[in-house]
Amino acid sequence: xxxxxxxxxxxxxxxxxxxxxxxxxxxxxxxxxxxxxxxxxxxxxxxxxxxxxxxxxxxxxxxxxxxxxxxxxxxxxxxxxxxxxxxxxxxxxxxxxxxxxxxxxxxxxxxxxxxxxxxxxxxxxxxxxxxxxxxxxxxxxxxxxxxxxxxxxxxxxxxxxxxxxxxxxxxxxxxxxxxxxxxxxxxxxxxxxxxxxxxxxxxxxxxxxxxxxxxxxxxxxxxxxxxxxxxx
Amino acid sequence: xxxxxxxxxxxxxxxxxxxxxxxxxxxxxxxxxxxxxxxxxxxxxxxxxxxxxxxxxxxxxxxxxxxxxxxxxxxxxxxxxxxxxxxxxxxxxxxxxxxxxxxxxxxxxxxxxxxxxxxxxxxxxxxxxxxxxxxxxxxxxxxxxxxxxxxxxxxxxxxxxxxxxxxxxxxxxxxxxxxxxxxxxxxxxxxxxxxxxxxxxxxxxxxxxxxxxxxxxxxxxxxxxxxxxxxxxxxxxxxxxxxxxxxxx
Numbered sequence: 001x002x003x004x005x006x007x008x009x010x011x012x013x014x015x016x017x018x019x020x021x022x023x024x025x026x027x028x029x030x031x032x033x034x035x036x037x038x039x040x041x042x043x044x045x046x047x048x049x050x051x052x053x054x055x056x057x058x059x060x061x062x063x064x065x066x067x068x069x070x071x072x073x074x075x076x077x078x079x080x081x082x083x084x085x086x087x088x089x090x091x092x093x094x095x096x097x098x099x100x101x102x103x104x105x106x107x108x109x110x111x112x113x114x115x116x117x118x119x120x121x122x123x124x125x126x127x128x129x130x131x132x133x134x135x136x137x138x139x140x141x142x143x144x145x146x147x148x149x150x151x152x153x154x155x156x157x158x159x160x161x162x163x164x165x166x167x168x169x170x171x172x173x174x175x176x177x178x179x180x181x182x183x184x185x186x187x188x189x190x191x192x193x194x195x196x197x198x199x200x201x202x203x204x205x206x207x208x209x210x211x212x213x214x215x216x217x218x219x220x221x222x223x224x225x226x227x228x229x230x231x232x
Numbered sequence: 233x234x235x236x237x238x239x240x241x242x243x244x245x246x247x248x249x250x251x252x253x254x255x256x257x258x259x260x261x262x263x264x265x266x267x268x269x270x271x272x273x274x275x276x277x278x279x280x281x282x283x284x285x286x287x288x289x290x291x292x293x294x295x296x297x298x299x300x301x302x303x304x305x306x307x308x309x310x311x312x313x314x315x316x317x318x319x320x321x322x323x324x325x326x327x328x329x330x331x332x333x334x335x336x337x338x339x340x341x342x343x344x345x346x347x348x349x350x351x352x353x354x355x356x357x358x359x360x361x362x363x364x365x366x367x368x369x370x371x372x373x374x375x376x377x378x379x380x381x382x383x384x385x386x387x388x389x390x391x392x393x394x395x396x397x398x399x400x401x402x403x404x405x406x407x408x409x410x411x412x413x414x415x416x417x418x419x420x421x422x423x424x425x426x427x428x429x430x431x432x433x434x435x436x437x438x439x440x441x442x443x444x445x446x447x448x449x450x451x452x453x454x455x456x457x458x459x460x461x462x463x464x465x466x467x468x469x470x471x472x473x474x475x476x477x478x479x480x481x
Contacts, residue, residue, distance in 0.1 A: 075460035076453055077421035082320060084453075087445045091250070136431055165315070172317035176425065183319055198328035205316045205324060212315035 009196040010203050013189050017204070020180055028180035030207060036099070036174060036181060037167045040106035044167075045160065047107055048114020053144070066115075073112035078173055080107045086177055090112065102174040107190055110167055117163065121156035122148055155226060160220035165212045172208070253444060257451045262438045266451055267405050269434030276348065276430060277417040280355035284416070285409065287356060288363030293393060295368055306364070313361040319422050321358055326350040326426045351423035366408040368402035404475070407467045414463045418456065431455060 010017070020028015027035060051134040073081065089096040100216035125148045133143035172183040180188070186204045190197050256262050294306035313321070326347070330338050341349050374397050382392030424433035435452035439445040 071331045071460075072457065075457040077418040077432065077456060078422070080449065080453055080456065081419040083432070083436070083445075083449055087439075087449065169315075169317040172319040173422070175319065183317070183323070186320075187323070198324075198331040201324040202321060205320050208316045208320060209312055213311060216311075216315060 006196050006199050009189070009193055009199055015183055016189065017182070017207070020185060026180070029185045030182050032179065032216055032230055033168065033171045033181040036102060036106065036171045036179070037164065038109060040103050041164050041167050043103070043107040044110035044114050047111030049120055051111055051115035051132060052118030052122070055115055056122065069076065069110045070115055073109055078105070078109050078170055081105045082176060098177050098179045101177060102171070102179050106167060106170060109170070110163060114160070114163060117156050121152035124155055125152050129135040158219045158223040158226065161222065164217070165215045168215070169208065238240050250446070252447065254447055256444055257438065257447045262442065265434045265438055266431070269429060269431040270455055272428065273417060273420055273430040276351060276355065276420045276423060276428065277413060279352050280359060280420070281413045281416050283352070283356040284359035284363050288358035288367055289398070291360060291364035292367040292371065295364060295372065298389070310361045310364060313357055318354065318358045318419055319425065322351060322354040322422055322426060325354045340463055347423070347426050347428045350426060351420065355420060356417055358419070359412060359433065363409065363412055367401060367405050370405035371397055373404055374400050407471055410467050411464055414460055417459055
C-alpha cells in the first residue's frame with residue numbers, strides 16, 4: 001500500500017529543487033528562478049521607465065510608436081513573447097544562451113507593464129509641481145528628472161514589488177525553452193520518479209507561494225507606510 | 233528551405249537570408265490548423281470565464297461573510313491561488329490531481345479529454361481568485377446604506393446581496409470582468425504545455441512542420457492582438473454608453 005503523501009521524494013531531491021546542480025554544474029531550481037526574476041526585474045525597471053517616459057512625450061512622433069509597442073506587448077501572451085525571442089535572437093545575434101533568451105523576453109514583457117505603472121505614478125503628482133518647476137526656470141526634462149520622478153518613483157514602489165511577484169510566477173514559463181528553473185526541475189524529477197506527481201507539484205506550488213506571498217506582504221506593508229507618510 | 237534555428241557559427245545577419253512565404257498560413261492545411269487553434273482558444277476561454285465568474289462570485293460573498301472561519305477560508309483560497317504560477321497549477325491538475333479526485337470523476341475526465349478539462353479547471357480556479365477581488369471592490373463601491381436599508385426592510389443578508397447589492401455591483405464589475413476574459417484568452421496559451429491544441433500550440437506546430445516560424449508566430453500574434461483590440465473597444469463603448477448614461481440618469 002503506497003503512502004498517501006510521500007515526503008521522501010521531496011527530501012531526497014531537496015538540494016536539486018533548491019539550487020539544481022549548482023556547485024558542480026549550472027545553477028537551477030529556486031536559485032535560477034530568483035536569478036531570472038531579479039535580473040529581469042532590474043532590467044525592466046529601466047525599460048519601463050524609458051517606455052513610460054516615451055509614451056507621455058509631447059512629441060507625437062515619439063509617443064505613438066511607444067504606445068503602439070506597449071500595446072503590442074500587452075496584447076500578447078508571455079508565451080508568445082518567449083517564442084518570438086527564441087526565434088528572433090538567434091536570427092539576429094547568432095547563438096544565444098536560453099537563460100538570456102528568457103531574460104530578454106521577460107524584460108520586454110514586464111517593461112510594457114512597468115511603463116503603465118510609471119505613467120500612473122507620474123500622473124499621481126499634482127500638475128502644479130511641474131508648472132512651479134518650469135516657472136522657476138527648469139526645462140521640462142529637468143522638472144521631470146529632479147521634481148516629478150523622485151516623488152513619483154517612491155509612490156510606485158509597492159506596484160513595482162507586485163510586478164516582481166508576477167515576474168517570479170512568470171519565470172515558470174522558462175520551462176518551455178528548457179531553462180532548468182523550479183518548474184523545469186520539478187517536471188524532470190517527475191519524469192524520473194514517475195509515481196509522485198501530486199507530491200512534487202504541491203511542493204513547488206508551496207515554494208512559489210512562500211516566495212510570492214513574502215513579497216506581496218512586503219508590498220502591502222510598503223503601501224501602508226507610504227499612506228501613513230502622506231497623511232502627515 | 234532555410235531552417236531558422238541553424239546551430240552553426242553565426243554568419244552576419246542570417247535573418248536576411250530568410251525568404252518569407254505568407255501563402256502557407258493564408259490557405260490550405262496550415263490555415264485550417266490555425267483556425268482550429270483559435271476555435272479551441274475561444275472555447276477554452278469561454279468555458280473558463282463563465283465558471284470562474286460563478287466561482288468568483290461565491291468566493292467574493294464568502295470573503296464578505298460575517299462568520300470569521302468562512303472569511304478566512306476565502307482569504308486563504310485567494311492568497312494561495314493568486315500567488316502560485318498558473319503553469320504549476322495546470323501541471324498539478326494534469327499530472328497530480330488523480331490522487332485527490334474521486335474515481336468516478338477521474339474516469340469521466342479520462343473519457344472526455346483530460347487535457348482540456350485540466351486546463352479549464354486550472355484556468356477557472358486561477359481566474360476566479362482575481363474575479364473575486366474585482367467583484368469585491370465592485371460591492372465595496374455600493375454605499376453601505378443600501379445594505380442597511382435592505383436589511384431593515386426585512387431581507388436576509390444573502391437575499392439583500394442577491395437582490396440589492398450584487399445586481400448593482402456586477403454592473404460596475406463588467407469592464408474588469410471583460411478584461412479578465414482577455415487575460416484568460418492570453419493565459420490559455422499555457423494549455424499548450426499539456427497538449428491542448430490551442431492557438432499557440434498550432435502556431436508552434438506549423439513552425440515545426442514548415443520551418444516558417446516568422447509567419448506562424450505573426451499569425452498567432454495578430455489573432456491575439458485582434459482579440460485584445462476588439463475587447464478594449466467593447467469595454468470603452470460600454471463605459472461610455474452604459475456606465476456614464478447610468479450615472480447621468
